Amino acid sequence: MFRTARSKVQTWITAGAGTIAALFVAGLMGAFGALPAHTPPLLPLDTATDAGRWRIRPVRAYVSHARTYGVLLKPGQKALVLEADMTNRTARSDKAYFDVFKPDGLALADPMPMIALTRDGTLTPELHPGMTERMAYVWPLAGEAAVPANLSFGVTAEIFKPRDNLYGTPGWFNPYRLGTITLPVADVPAPGTGP
Amino acid sequence: MRIRILGNLVILASTVALSYGMQVSKPHYADLTAPIPVDGAMHDTVRARSFDVRLDKVVFARQLKTNQFGQEKSLTTSGLWAVVSTNLTATAASTTIADGTWQGPTGLRYRQTERLGYRQDMPPHGVDPGLEKRGLFVFEIPSDQIRGASLLISARQFGPLDAQARISLDGLPTGADGQPADVLPQYDLDAPQAQPPQGKS
Numbered sequence: 001m002f003r004t005a006r007s008k009v010q011t012w013i014t015a016g017a018g019t020i021a022a023l024f025v026a027g028l029m030g031a032f033g034a035l036p037a038h039t040p041p042l043l044p045l046d047t048a049t050d051a052g053r054w055r056i057r058p059v060r061a062y063v064s065h066a067r068t069y070g071v072l073l074k075p076g077q078k079a080l081v082l083e084a085d086m087t088n089r090t091a092r093s094d095k096a097y098f099d100v101f102k103p104d105g106l107a108l109a110d111p112m113p114m115i116a117l118t119r120d121g122t123l124t125p126e127l128h129p130g131m132t133e134r135m136a137y138v139w140p141l142a143g144e145a146a147v148p149a150n151l152s153f154g155v156t157a158e159i160f161k162p163r164d165n166l167y168g169t170p171g172w173f174n175p176y177r178l179g180t181i182t183l184p185v186a187d188v189p190a191p192g193t194g195p
Numbered sequence: 196m197r198i199r200i201l202g203n204l205v206i207l208a209s210t211v212a213l214s215y216g217m218q219v220s221k222p223h224y225a226d227l228t229a230p231i232p233v234d235g236a237m238h239d240t241v242r243a244r245s246f247d248v249r250l251d252k253v254v255f256a257r258q259l260k261t262n263q264f265g266q267e268k269s270l271t272t273s274g275l276w277a278v279v280s281t282n283l284t285a286t287a288a289s290t291t292i293a294d295g296t297w298q299g300p301t302g303l304r305y306r307q308t309e310r311l312g313y314r315q316d317m318p319p320h321g322v323d324p325g326l327e328k329r330g331l332f333v334f335e336i337p338s339d340q341i342r343g344a345s346l347l348i349s350a351r352q353f354g355p356l357d358a359q360a361r362i363s364l365d366g367l368p369t370g371a372d373g374q375p376a377d378v379l380p381q382y383d384l385d386a387p388q389a390q391p392p393q394g395k396s
Contacts, residue, residue, distance in 0.1 A: 093306035119271055122310045128335055129303040131273050169225040 043155060043179040048085070051178050052157035054100055055087040059134065061183040063147050069136045070121030071114045076143040080106070082153060082183070083118060083136050086127060090172075093126040099175060101137050104152045107145065113137040152182040230349055230359035237366040244358035245290045246322055248348050249282040251329075253367055255341075255375045256382035259333070263312055269381070270310055274337040278382055279346060283330045285322040293319035294352040295332035298361075300343030306352075308333050314384070329388070342373040 026032070043049050048057040061082045067073065068081055082101055088094055098112060115124050118134040127133055141147070157178040162170050235241030240249045255277055259270040270276075283292055295318060297305040311317055311333060320330040332348070341364070349359040368376035 091302060092304040117310070120268065120310070125309050126306055128274075128305045129299075130337055131335065133273060163223070167224045169223065 040177045040179045043181045051155050053090045053172050055089050057085040058181050059083045062186040062188050064188050069116035071138045077140050078143055080139045081136055085132050086135050087132040088127045088129045093128045095126045099156050102154045108139055113139045147185055151185045152180045155179050228355035230354050230357055232361040233358050235362050241360040243360045245350055246292050247284045248360045250362050252280040254278045256379040258381040260383040262385050272335045277334040277336050279332040281330050283320055283322045283328050285324045289323045291319040291321050292350055294349045296347040297334040297336055298345050298347055299340035305334050305336050308335050338374050341375055342369050
């Protein structure tokens with residue numbers, strides 16, 4: 001019984017060795033990088049989406065020419081504002097939401113937005129588990145920068161690892177592009193203090 | 196011959212099973228270096244390594260009134276505000292108590308709010324041995340996280356192997372649905388507090 005099984009395995013290995021070696025060498029040389037990349041999907045706007053440690057629901061986007069939720073602008077600047085409902089899906093209070101949204105195709109002076117709680121303009125407060133809050137992402141732009149009428153934002157999520165590779169502690173790692181949201185961008189004129 | 200092969204296979208399988216069991220039952224590094232809890236109840240003095248803490252009162256409110264840079268502000272929340280008054284003392288040397296966490300019944304951890312900015316009676320609390328000090332910890336919590344909750348107080352946010360006071364909040368009056376019995380529409384953080392008399396002056 002063992003003898004026939006062994007000969008069968010030997011036959012399989014002999015016959016498959018060339019294929020395995022070819023795949024291995026091709027992988028090493030990066031041949032699979034030429035495969036068509038999987039395009040991130042378009043995320044829905046009317047329902048909340050789970051993006052790693054956040055559940056997000058974008059509400060609206062606009063260009064503001066005045067102080068928005070306590071974020072001051074330099075003279076001659078305007079600001080791209082994205083408002084979104086954010087819910088912390090994790091088990092502890094957290095504020096790692098800086099990289100969740102990023103506008104595509106805009107030259108940003110500083111890719112790191114100012115993020116304010118729309119309730120009272122608190123800058124970058126921690127969000128607590130299961131408590132949905134509306135947050136405003138504010139990117140200052142040069143005054144003459146052109147903003148398209150429909151702007152897409154990339155959404156970045158992370159994966160949860162119960163044990164990381166260094167300390168064996170749980171955490172969120174490996175950010176990847178979950179998808180894209182596309183929102184119409186209104187233009188809010190200067191008078192008043194923003195909507 | 197057959198017996199020896201089988202015996203080797205059994206030894207191999209049991210070794211694999213034993214190693215796998217040891218691997219999956221290995222404690223997390225985070226658990227090995229976690230803070231060491233010191234349990235206590237409400238109104239008891241809990242003695243942590245570098246400080247003593249006594250939980251005096253928990254007030255729930257829908258809004259908080261506070262003074263920020265001379266401006267009166269009313270802070271709202273999607274849940275409830277929980278204002279926890281504690282009495283703090285250092286044990287041996289002056290120290291600070293910086294971290295308060297509301298741990299819900301299922302283990303969700305709500306850290307103290309950062310929306311109040313700097314205040315004298317908010318963390319970090321500087322405490323000295325022998326001098327009692329009233330210290331506030333303010334949390335934003337959903338109302339279903341009150342029954343069975345506990346309060347975690349430690350000197351630092353990441354304090355491996357340091358003591359962490361863990362005060363069970365079982366004594367809070369809640370209704371049948373787990374909602375707190377008494378929720379104030381607004382709580383004024385700057386209202387004068389009724390202080391217990393502390394010696395003669």
